[in-house]
Amino acid sequence: MPSEAVDDYLKAIYEIAGDEGRASTASLARKLSVAPASVTGMLQKLAQRKPAPVQYQKHRGARLSEHGKLRALEVIRHHRLIELFLHRVLGYSWDEVHDEAERLEHAISEQLEDRIAERLGNPEVDPHGHPIPRKDGSIPTRRDMSLLEAFVGSETTVSRVSDSNPEMLRYLAGLGISPGTKIKLTGRAPFDGPLTLEIGNSRKKQALGPTVAGEIRVTPPLNGKGKG
């Protein structure tokens, strides 16, 4: 069994670079709040385990092996199942689940993972709308796009929001924005300015800075995608 530290590295690589790309030493150091030198050391060790969860080349960062990719997805599956479980079964609000899940994801057994999934009806998305990887490592997909790329005038549905910033989550909740909320994009200021939207059934217009908007993904009701 990999240690918590190793799991954190694999998850970080996956979140930075997906299952194909490379994650640089510096980006991992930032994400893990660890000195770059520590990252180099850890990656070197991981790369010569058998089976090796990562491939590593000097100055070119790390890439997940098939083995490492599956482990990363398993940990992410744990995380998201736990988030949903805390939300549905224990009444956590969506801004409270992340930190708790961060610790529990390392502590649950395969059996508990299965029972939680079963109890939740084998769900495909967590409370923030992120897909929950399946046991075989495949990922439920939906067509969605960044709110930043939506056409002005289109009516869309929020599919997911970033999960790791509780403050932003509370802000969004305050605006009534969560997965499933309908959003009509009514305007876009030039040069990365704020967007204006109508949220849900309210007629009120709301401006949203580009940073926040970039964390929101939406599915259009029917039509395609593109920048308006």
Added chain:
Amino acid sequence: MPSEAVDDYLKAIYEIAGDEGRASTASLARKLSVAPASVTGMLQKLAQRKPAPVQYQKHRGARLSEHGKLRALEVIRHHRLIELFLHRVLGYSWDEVHDEAERLEHAISEQLEDRIAERLGNPEVDPHGHPIPRKDGSIPTRRDMSLLEAFVGSETTVSRVSDSNPEMLRYLAGLGISPGTKIKLTGRAPFDGPLTLEIGNSRKKQALGPTVAGEIRVTPPLNGKGKG
């Protein structure tokens, strides 16, 4: 926050010696599967923390301080709440809960502890019949006694069984013995021989070795206690 290792030491001291007595270096080494020398080293360090969770004197083992006692009870509270939660909410059988709880007890937050307790209706005993310490460190009490000390001929109710041996738990479950089961003690062989009993409503007699019987505690229906 104490580390997992420290929590394990405190819990072990509590389980060996309670909140008053001393636990010897050797007994801790056995319980924790660690070399005696490691125990000595750890106890010496713990004794000079501030606040110190244990008091330590050469050759006389360790004793919990008030601070350490409260922490030990908190961890035990976690453990037993988790056991009951796994049993009630996720369908675990009682022989499956211990190992899972052993890992989770270190990972849950105060908040999760509270939500679990609330969800379970602030229970006082776990699936094995062990009392769940309250948040203030007090312990729900019931009058009960070892089955070994019960009168021959008395009709009693099982109040609790040891939790840490899954094999024994499955054996007992196979016999139909769990907290709440009625037991009539029909005979006792001399010199630590087996007991004979009638279990529940069945008329069948069952012999039980003294080791197993020692792990079972019972509450008599009305009358006092004593050896028959």
Added chain:
DNA sequence: TCCAAAGTTTAGGTCGCCCTAAATTATGAT
């Protein structure tokens, strides 16, 4: 094309928790 800034690696070290082997101290049976 060159070179400063950014990124990366090496070297040397810390801390927590564990180990074995050897020395010491306590205990209780005679």
Added chain:
DNA sequence: ATCATAATTTAGGGCGACCTAAACTTTGGA
């Protein structure tokens, strides 16, 4: 009261994951 045996402690290390400081590559803009 003695002394073998059991319990405990000391000494000297190991390993995993982290650190800083200093040296070294790589890269992209002038």
